[in-house]
Amino acid sequence: MKAKAHILVVEDKSLIYKRLKMILKEHYYSVDSYTPSVEKAIANINKKRPDLVLLDIDLQGEHNGIYLGGLLQKEYNIPFIYVTDLDDDQTFYNSLKTKHGDFVSKKDINLTEEEPIVIQTKPHLDEKRLIRSIQTVLEQNKAQQKSINKDSILAYVDYVQSTKDLGNETISQVPIPFKEIAYFTTNTEKVDEVKTKERNKTTYIKLEKNNARVYTWLKKSYIVPNNLSSILKKIPHHFVRISDDCIVNLDNEFALQGRINGKRIKIADQVLEVSDTYKVEVEKRIAHFYITTDTIKNK
Template identity: 30%
Template sequence: MGKPVKILIVEDEMLIAANISLQLTTLGYEVTGIIPRGEEAIVHIKENKPDILLMDINLKGKLNGIETVKEIQKSFSISVIYLTANADDDHFNRAKATNPAAFISKPFKKLDLQRAIELVTNQLKSTENAELNNLEQGKSDTFILSDCIFVRHHEKMVKVNINDILYIEAERNYCRIYSKEKEYLLVMTLKDISVKLPQKHFIRVHRSYVVNLSQINEVATSHIVIGRKAIPLSKSFKEELLKRLQTI
């Protein structure tokens, strides 16, 4: 990441927020704002998305810190570091459900905050480098034939039979293929791989899932079951799925 890491501070104790901002600026980070309310943070992020969100859990206003993060995560993927003066199990478990990068209890030392942000920054750099390296390999890492696909796995091209594929799950710009034996990570979007897969075998059932029709064990109101995995079924895809199942 060549540009300075951008950090948004959401903290309603302005003296604490100002001290944090000064510390981060001194360390070379770019503070995009100091905001006391969760509702204001959501608006700010839509206009100026940060790399890291420094979020106080006990915010005043309509939304506390955890509720604010949940709203933000509906539209954005941002690393979150929680700050809290209340580190009991209930707060921790509710915060943990939003998959934060770190959790710091107040009062904290400057070094605690500095190290937490450095760790998150390193994670961001590692993820960015991995994505660039994978994208440089190109989409030629995957070859799809009528009865099988070849995918790059541990520096080799591995054959995966179509009939052995259970389902495919989207992970941002990647897809993870779940077969009967192994898992394979592809540098392709779910949309791209959906177009290339043989249509008679596969169908999209959710924005994040494509499934092998022959592997479906159960169809429920809002999900399907393949093996022991319950996969969400969107209303928009359900009608087409039921039509296709009638032809099997």
């Protein structure tokens, strides 16, 4: 039987991971490899995007599950469910900030500290509750994703108001494959004369409020009637926001043409500035897709 969905279990205790994997496979879900940390989770997501993540909160490494939950919600747009024995109110309310699909408590999971570690009693995790929660979250996410083509995004050939004047046989929207997109921007290339005058010699560009322009590697442009925050939730992880007005594609043979003093990057013959707000995440993404000199020095 074909797997109903692919699930990533982020859990630092291998015995609990094996138990969860067994439960999931019995219900015809495919399960990713043992993932005990946020770093390993990001690596696995980049290899194979899961349909859903079961996420423990107490993990190996520097970051915990709530940190990863924030990334899943803001950057990856992957639904997730916390499955944790940290069942106190403070943890629960902290987790709400990440907009999880559900919060499931582990119950009476009893492990010895002796070697070899064995399960004295089977975990009394409510299997029916867990499976129903998984299927509910998957169905909710499926409904949200119906209008999204996973390989491309529908864009308008012109501003929406302008396309209303087109004839009945004229195409107003076209699918743009993600691999053909160089970047999204709210920069209209029109000078904001008032703001420029207020800030002396600095030239400021007018920004779109509710539209973004898509530029392809072939320098064609289209309109998406959404702001960048909304767009970021609908596109793959190889797109990264570098400033308030720009999202770039790092996963392309000709994507990153170069870096300029660490503050600017060149993509599709355009020099784009990386703002301080997004610099840390941009560096992480570049490290995922390129071997950096720092990586070489550490080996």
